[in-house]
Amino acid sequence: MELIDKLEILADAAKYDASCASSGAPKRSSEGKDGIGATNGMGICHSYTPDGRCVSLLKILLTNFCIYDCQYCVNRRTSNVPRARFTVDEVVKLTVDFYLRNYIDGLFLSSGIIQSADYTMEQLVAIARELREVHQFRGYIHLKTIPDADPALIDAAGRYADRLSVNIELPTQDSVQRLAPEKNVHTIKLAMGNIRLKLDEKEAEPKAPKFAPAGQSTQMIVGADASDDQRILTTAETLYGSYKLKRVYYSAFSPIPQSPKSVPLAPPPMLREHRLYQADFLLRSYGFQVNELLPTSGNLALDIDPKLAWALANREHFPMDLNRAEPAMIARIPGIGLRNAKRIVELRRMRQVRYADLARLKCSMKKIAPFIVTADYRPARDTTPSDALRRSMADVQQQQMPLWPELQAA
Amino acid sequence: MSIDGEPGDADETAAPVDAVALAIAGHPIPVESFGDFRTAARDLIVRRIPPESVQWSGTQHAGGDLLSAANTGLVPALPADLLDQPPAPPPRIPRALMEMLQGAACYRAPDRWGFLYKVLWRWQLGQQEILSMADEDGARLQHMVKAVRHEEHDMHAYLRFRERPPEAGDPRFVAWFEPAHDVLPQVAQHFARRMGKISWMIGTPDATVAWDGSTLHATGPLMRSAADVEDSGEALWLTYYRSIFNPARLNAGTMHGHIRSRFWKNLPEAAVVPHMVSQAAAGARKVGQLDTVGKRTGTTIPIAPEKAAPERQQPSSLDDCRRCDLWQNATQAVAGQGVHHAKIMLVGEQPGDQEDLAGKPFVGPAGALLDKAMDEAAMDRRKIYITNAVKHFKWEPRGKRRLHKTPAQKEVMACHYWLETELETVKPEVLVALGSTALKSILQSGSVTMKDHIGKPFRHEGRWVVVTYHPSYALRVPSAEARHEAVAAIVAALKLAQRLADGETPE
Numbered sequence: 001m002e003l004i005d006k007l008e009i010l011a012d013a014a015k016y017d018a019s020c021a022s023s024g025a026p027k028r029s030s031e032g033k034d035g036i037g038a039t040n041g042m043g044i045c046h047s048y049t050p051d052g053r054c055v056s057l058l059k060i061l062l063t064n065f066c067i068y069d070c071q072y073c074v075n076r077r078t079s080n081v082p083r084a085r086f087t088v089d090e091v092v093k094l095t096v097d098f099y100l101r102n103y104i105d106g107l108f109l110s111s112g113i114i115q116s117a118d119y120t121m122e123q124l125v126a127i128a129r130e131l132r133e134v135h136q137f138r139g140y141i142h143l144k145t146i147p148d149a150d151p152a153l154i155d156a157a158g159r160y161a162d163r164l165s166v167n168i169e170l171p172t173q174d175s176v177q178r179l180a181p182e183k184n185v186h187t188i189k190l191a192m193g194n195i196r197l198k199l200d201e202k203e204a205e206p207k208a209p210k211f212a213p214a215g216q217s218t219q220m221i222v223g224a225d226a227s228d229d230q231r232i233l234t235t236a237e238t239l240y241g242s243y244k245l246k247r248v249y250y251s252a253f254s255p256i257p258q259s260p261k262s263v264p265l266a267p268p269p270m271l272r273e274h275r276l277y278q279a280d281f282l283l284r285s286y287g288f289q290v291n292e293l294l295p296t297s298g299n300l301a302l303d304i305d306p307k308l309a310w311a312l313a314n315r316e317h318f319p320m321d322l323n324r325a326e327p328a329m330i331a332r333i334p335g336i337g338l339r340n341a342k343r344i345v346e347l348r349r350m351r352q353v354r355y356a357d358l359a360r361l362k363c364s365m366k367k368i369a370p371f372i373v374t375a376d377y378r379p380a381r382d383t384t385p386s387d388a389l390r391r392s393m394a395d396v397q398q399q400q401m402p403l404w405p406e407l408q409a410a
Numbered sequence: 411m412s413i414d415g416e417p418g419d420a421d422e423t424a425a426p427v428d429a430v431a432l433a434i435a436g437h438p439i440p441v442e443s444f445g446d447f448r449t450a451a452r453d454l455i456v457r458r459i460p461p462e463s464v465q466w467s468g469t470q471h472a473g474g475d476l477l478s479a480a481n482t483g484l485v486p487a488l489p490a491d492l493l494d495q496p497p498a499p500p501p502r503i504p505r506a507l508m509e510m511l512q513g514a515a516c517y518r519a520p521d522r523w524g525f526l527y528k529v530l531w532r533w534q535l536g537q538q539e540i541l542s543m544a545d546e547d548g549a550r551l552q553h554m555v556k557a558v559r560h561e562e563h564d565m566h567a568y569l570r571f572r573e574r575p576p577e578a579g580d581p582r583f584v585a586w587f588e589p590a591h592d593v594l595p596q597v598a599q600h601f602a603r604r605m606g607k608i609s610w611m612i613g614t615p616d617a618t619v620a621w622d623g624s625t626l627h628a629t630g631p632l633m634r635s636a637a638d639v640e641d642s643g644e645a646l647w648l649t650y651y652r653s654i655f656n657p658a659r660l661n662a663g664t665m666h667g668h669i670r671s672r673f674w675k676n677l678p679e680a681a682v683v684p685h686m687v688s689q690a691a692a693g694a695r696k697v698g699q700l701d702t703v704g705k706r707t708g709t710t711i712p713i714a715p716e717k718a719a720p721e722r723q724q725p726s727s728l729d730d731c732r733r734c735d736l737w738q739n740a741t742q743a744v745a746g747q748g749v750h751h752a753k754i755m756l757v758g759e760q761p762g763d764q765e766d767l768a769g770k771p772f773v774g775p776a777g778a779l780l781d782k783a784m785d786e787a788a789m790d791r792r793k794i795y796i797t798n799a800v801k802h803f804k805w806e807p808r809g810k811r812r813l814h815k816t817p818a819q820k821e822v823m824a825c826h827y828w829l830e831t832e833l834e835t836v837k838p839e840v841l842v843a844l845g846s847t848a849l850k851s852i853l854q855s856g857s858v859t860m861k862d863h864i865g866k867p868f869r870h871e872g873r874w875v876v877v878t879y880h881p882s883y884a885l886r887v888p889s890a891e892a893r894h895e896a897v898a899a900i901v902a903a904l905k906l907a908q909r910l911a912d913g914e915t916p917e
């Protein structure tokens with residue numbers, strides 16, 4: 001099989017993994033050196049495809065042969081898909097060639113399980129080693145870690161890769177048992193815990209050999225099982241706390257050819273995935289907790305973003321006086337982001353904040369108006385009931401279609 | 411930073427421009443670079459010449475301001491005695507502002523130099539709000555800085571090199587780009603870092619820069635349009651680009667939102683987009699797979715399910731415990747550790763953050779303190795058995811950390827089953843209860859309190875029980891003195907336990 005055919009199959013098979021970022025690596029430069037590649041810590045998207053997602057890394061599978069039978073996965077062993085396998089050299093060559101043409105910032109390599117977890121992991125490590133040691137490649141490398149592999153192999157992976165990830169895939173142990181029978185939440189957690197211990201060790205001992213400087217991440221598939229957003233976010237919160245993850249990625253389940261009966265035939269609304277990312281951002285950066293965003297079980301609203309939903313459910317905090325409020329609370333006002341919250345606090349040290357300032361800061365005026373007080377402004381709609389506000393501020397009039405009507409009825 | 415900094419990249423060979431004389435004569439001041447501007451602006455400011463009285467002329471692609479408002483001859487007259495006054499001291503410019511000015515100077519606008527001078531002028535008048543987005547000029551300044559940064563970023567992202575055949579010699583890679591602002595010099599630095607010793611050239615409509623593997627060379631325009639090089643690597647890229655797209659998620663609007671339309675004509679992948687969109691819209695949208703992949707014949711992997719599961723160490727029965735809910739948020743159950751027939755068993759509360767990851771009791775900071783106490787009491791860790799009353803870590807998220815939470819009585823009771831098993835196998839003669847959770851578990855009672863038992867060993871179910879503080883209590887107490895006392899109490903308890911294990915009876 002020609003390289004181009006393998007690429008078609010093995011890129012196609014890799015697109016269900018949502019992680020894509022290439023940020024967080026230490027600064028590296030090849031100026032005047034042998035080898036190629038630089039990182040500046042930020043990462044860049046080099047293109048966007050018509051699904052709206054960015055291309056920043058060469059994201060491929062080493063092979064889509066797989067002896068596991070995960071129901072949500074197009075490469076499961078019972079799936080009737082064309083199979084292919086790259087050689088180590090082919091992956092290395094593609095990465096270097098694409099990098100030189102400025103198509104990508106690095107490599108994101110994953111694989112089906114072939115022969116055994118250890119064998120598969122060895123191959124992934126071999127590619128990263130070849131890139132780093134033979135080609136002196138200083139671009140970004142993200143390796144998907146096979147949780148059942150020997151911890152010594154995971155250590156080796158961490159020496160070459162900027163980021164490691166172990167995918168939890170589903171938010172509950174029951175779902176993993178049902179939909180990914182060969183996987184095991186216990187070993188997934190142990191692998192993540194092992195990576196965190198190594199990261200901690202490196203942090204405590206700067207002279208220790210380097211280990212995955214861009215940290216670790218994971219992915220959860222949304223809409224392949226009946227878990228609601230509260231379950232998903234609670235799992236994410238647990239994972240962030242336990243394993244110091246840089247990111248949890250949410251990947252809306254994509255219907256796959258000849259889908260097994262155990263998974264739904266239709267994808268969840270894409271907006272649901274989007275809302276989860278918004279909520280996740282509020283957890284990581286704004287100090288929200290899951291039980292504030294979703295006090296009871298259920299899903300995030302689709303018609304409004306989670307911060308607006310929180311504000312409408314907690315009207316006692318509003319309207320908030322921008323000239324007096326706690327800085328951390330200002331960032332909780334719908335339509336004001338972290339940066340603008342900071343700018344408002346800086347401005348009010350110099351003078352009173354006025355309504356027109358907010359428009360200049362490009363705050364979303366439609367969103368913020370009912371929630372703020374400034375030196376020259378009080379909202380007229382202060383007492384408007386939340387329901388009415390919500391109708392007037394909805395992003396899109398969209399009803400969530402129940403994915404699992406029979407389960408919800410039960 | 412003072413405005414008299416390094417001359418920057420000003421053309422040193424050109425005759426110095428007397429900006430003040432030009433301004434007085436009502437002539438535009440020629441500026442080719444930020445360095446020129448900085449020199450001129452400094453001279454004008456120390457002579458207190460207000461922005462309304464200065465005209466600037468810049469490079470051609472700056473928009474050539476021959477017709478702009480500043481050039482209509484309506485410049486206010488300057489006071490006649492201007493040069494008789496002593497010059498003002500040059501203003502002090504903070505680094506952040508200087509960097510913003512330098513960034514904004516790359517923004518192509520007909521009035522860019524005049525505007526930057528106005529910013530400097532307002533700064534030296536003490537108008538600090540010039541740094542705020544809420545100020546009109548401040549907002550424009552930030553907008554310019556941002557647009558330039560954005561352009562740099564876009565050029566980093568959407569520039570595409572083509573590889574020339576090796577027999578053609580250097581440069582090995584060529585690219586064509588049409589930047590909207592003057593960002594080529596800084597972008598060239600970026601690619602020099604990226605490409606190592608490999609040679610390349612980037613052409614733009616008004617300048618060219620080439621890298622020979624060690625030095626950058628800047629010249630005027632050399633190319634007229636996109637590089638006309640056949641590059642077989644492009645076919646691989648287009649295949650990758652088509653394959654990584656998920657038709658089930660078609661959302662062309664977002665793509666167009668990210669890549670501004672003026673870049674499309676030079677992006678190789680843009681050519682395949684319409685076909686991808688129409689195919690996705692016409693049915694492929696049902697599944698995530700690329701049409702051409704879906705049409706190939708596939709295979710299933712012939713392997714029996716039972717052979718597919720990896721060989722794992724069987725989880726211990728403790729790992730499978732579901733007697734309470736604590737297993738759910740913990741990484742693993744942490745069993746006790748130590749010799750089988752130890753005479754002394756230490757019982758703590760529950761594993762902490764580090765223990766949960768490592769799978770061993772007492773390895774975190776509390777473990778270190780306990781080790782020290784054991785050393786002091788001359789107790790050999792290898793001769794005893796250490797365990798916890800509860801085997802899974804109970805915690806609550808606090809931002810990105812795990813906050814230890816005391817186990818509830820029902821969890822202590824549920825987990826007592828495992829302590830019981832350990833007691834049966836190890837058969838210790840002395841139990842040291844470290845903290846009240848351990849004591850409650852040993853006595854199987856939620857109502858006992860530590861202070862009734864501390865320092866007073868007692869017999870329970872045929873063995874001695876010694877009660878003392880948990881090492882993490884000693885870590886938590888605020889005063890050094892109380893901490894010292896707590897550690898001393900733990901050491902005393904450990905010593906007492908050893909004497910009891912040796913057969914002594916307490917007086």
Ligand code: SF4
Pocket residue numbers: 728731732733734735736737743800801802821824825828
């Ligand atoms: S804490 Fe104890 S009782 Fe609860 S699940 Fe863990 S081992 Fe079982």
